[in-house]
Amino acid sequence: MTEANALQESDMSAIAESVSIIVPTLNEAENVGPLVSQIVATGVSFQEIVFVDDRSTDGTQEIIRALGRDQPVRLIERESAELGLAGAIMAGARAAQGELLLVMDADLSHPPDRIRDLLAPLLEGTADMVIGSRYVAGGSTPGWPLWRRMLSRTGGAFAYPLTGAHDSMSGFFAIPRSRLLELEPSAAGFKIAFETIVRSGPKLRVREIPIAFRDRTRGHSKMSFSIALKFLRVWLQAIFRRSFFRN
Numbered sequence: 001m002t003e004a005n006a007l008q009e010s011d012m013s014a015i016a017e018s019v020s021i022i023v024p025t026l027n028e029a030e031n032v033g034p035l036v037s038q039i040v041a042t043g044v045s046f047q048e049i050v051f052v053d054d055r056s057t058d059g060t061q062e063i064i065r066a067l068g069r070d071q072p073v074r075l076i077e078r079e080s081a082e083l084g085l086a087g088a089i090m091a092g093a094r095a096a097q098g099e100l101l102l103v104m105d106a107d108l109s110h111p112p113d114r115i116r117d118l119l120a121p122l123l124e125g126t127a128d129m130v131i132g133s134r135y136v137a138g139g140s141t142p143g144w145p146l147w148r149r150m151l152s153r154t155g156g157a158f159a160y161p162l163t164g165a166h167d168s169m170s171g172f173f174a175i176p177r178s179r180l181l182e183l184e185p186s187a188a189g190f191k192i193a194f195e196t197i198v199r200s201g202p203k204l205r206v207r208e209i210p211i212a213f214r215d216r217t218r219g220h221s222k223m224s225f226s227i228a229l230k231f232l233r234v235w236l237q238a239i240f241r242r243s244f245f246r247n
Contacts, residue, residue, distance in 0.1 A: 020098030024088035028106040086192040127207040132172035138210030
């Protein structure tokens with residue numbers, strides 16, 4: 001290995017260790033422990049896992065604090081959950097200490113073994129945002145009912161002309177902290193990745209890698225047909241606004 005290559009590898013290792021993993025939570029007491037264990041088991045270098053909790057009532061916060069005694073885990077408590085999931089992610093981004101952010105759900109639906117692949121293009125300088133995608137070749141949604149697949153696909157199809165991404169609704173993505181904070185997307189609900197891509201425009205280099213998105217095995221799902229329909233309505237309204245009133 002040449003001196004230049006060794007230096008580059010050292011720099012990439014240092015950046016990799018400056019990764020903050022942001023995990024929004026709401027009543028995920030059964031999942032946060034297994035999630036931390038699975039992340040650690042991947043062997044990926046990271047600086048911290050930042051849990052952003054929206055007033056859980058099932059002991060989630062206590063479990064996160066206990067995990068913090070032995071692992072690089074921090075808890076951010078939000079008094080108001082009015083801003084939804086996107087607000088929790090932005091709160092985590094503002095509090096994060098790492099240079100790169102990796103955002104994922106707490107319910108074990110996002111595969112920790114793909115974290116390394118999400119971070120790699122950022123570390124190599126070949127992408128500005130990397131999305132774990134259900135809808136590129138190799139991606140899948142095992143166990144999803146037909147109605148959920150159809151609604152998700154519909155939202156993605158409407159968003160594609162604006163984003164160029166097959167799965168801009170994904171909640172599993174990596175991005176430099178400075179880039180996300182500089183955009184400060186006024187996102188609501190689940191569409192922060194969509195807002196980030198649209199507000200950035202073509203200058204944001206987005207890459208998608210395939211993932212298998214699995215439904216939770218512990219705890220209670222917050223998704224239902226009525227919630228999905230409501231979200232699709234909000235999602236389509238956001239797409240309409242972005243189509244005709246782009247900044």
